[in-house]
Amino acid sequence: MKLRSLAIAGALALCAAQSQAEDLTVGVTTTGVPFTFVDTATQQPTGAMVDLAAAIAEDLQMTPDFAVSQFSALIPALQTGKIDVISAGMFATDKRKEVVDFSTPVYSYGDVAFVKADDAGSYQLEDFAGEVVGAQIGTTFADQLQAKGIFSEVKLYDSLVDIMRDVQLGRIKAGFGDKPIIAYQIAQNPNLGVKLVEGYTPMGTGEVALAVSKENPELLEKVNASIAEMEKSGELAEIFGKYGL
Structure with a gap:
C-alpha cells in the first residue's frame, strides 16, 4: 500500500x-x-x-x-x-x-523588387526614380526607400498581398519586400500577376x-x-x- x-x-x-x-x-x-x-x-x-x-x-x-x-x-x-x-x-x-x-x-537575406508579370524591363533601384513604389509598413525596406528620396511616392501597406495587387493593377510601378517571402509566394501562386526583378541588387542584407x-x-x-x-x-x-x- x-x-x-x-x-x-x-x-x-x-x-x-x-x-x-x-x-x-x-x-x-x-x-x-x-x-x-x-x-x-x-x-x-x-x-x-x-x-x-x-x-x-x-x-x-x-x-x-x-x-x-x-x-x-x-x-x-x-x-x-x-x-x-x-x-x-x-x-x-x-x-x-x-x-x-x-x-x-x-537567418539572413536581403530585399527584392517585383513588378508586373508582363513588365519586360531590367531594373536596379535607381531605375525606379520618379515612380510610385510600395513597401510594407514597419519594415526596414520602407525606411530605406523613404530615405533615398528619389521616388514620387513610397506607399506603405499593411500586407504584401496588398502591394502585389497594386503592382498587378498598375497603381504602383514596383513593390519591395523580403526576398524569400516574395519568392515563395510567387512560386506558390503563379497567378498573382507579378514577378521578381532578375538581377536586382538588394539595398542590403539583414539578420533575422x-x-x-x-x-x-x-x-x-x-x-x-x-x-x-x-x-x-x-x-x-x-x-x-x-x-x-
Whole structure:
C-alpha cells in the first residue's frame, strides 16, 4: 500500500507540474510566408519561425501560445507585455535594438523588387526614380526607400498581398519586400500577376532574430542557449530547410 501511495503521489505531482507549465506567448504575423503564415487546412499559424519558436518553447519546458497580429504591431505588443517574444521574419536593426533585445541571428537575406508579370524591363533601384513604389509598413525596406528620396511616392501597406495587387493593377510601378517571402509566394501562386526583378541588387542584407523585451534578460539568455543547441545538433538548419530556406 505504501508503494502504491507513493506512486499515486508522484503521478499527482507530475500532473500538477504539467498543469502549471508556463506559457510562452509568441507574436507572429500571417503575411510572412514562409517564415510565418496560416495553414489553410488547420487555420493555425505555421512557418519556419513558428516551428522554431515551438522548438524553443519545448526546450524551455514551456507551452507556446501564438498571438497573431500585423507586423507593425509586433514590437508595441512586446513592449506592453502582451507577448513574451517575437518570432517572425524580423531584421535585428540598430533602430529596433534601441527598444527591444534580439537573440542570436537565425537567418539572413536581403530585399527584392517585383513588378508586373508582363513588365519586360531590367531594373536596379535607381531605375525606379520618379515612380510610385510600395513597401510594407514597419519594415526596414520602407525606411530605406523613404530615405533615398528619389521616388514620387513610397506607399506603405499593411500586407504584401496588398502591394502585389497594386503592382498587378498598375497603381504602383514596383513593390519591395523580403526576398524569400516574395519568392515563395510567387512560386506558390503563379497567378498573382507579378514577378521578381532578375538581377536586382538588394539595398542590403539583414539578420533575422527573435526579439524579447529589454525587461526580460533571463528569457533572452534561455532563448540564445536553445538556439545554440539547435545549431549544434543541426535542428535549426532542418527547420529552415523544411520551408526551402
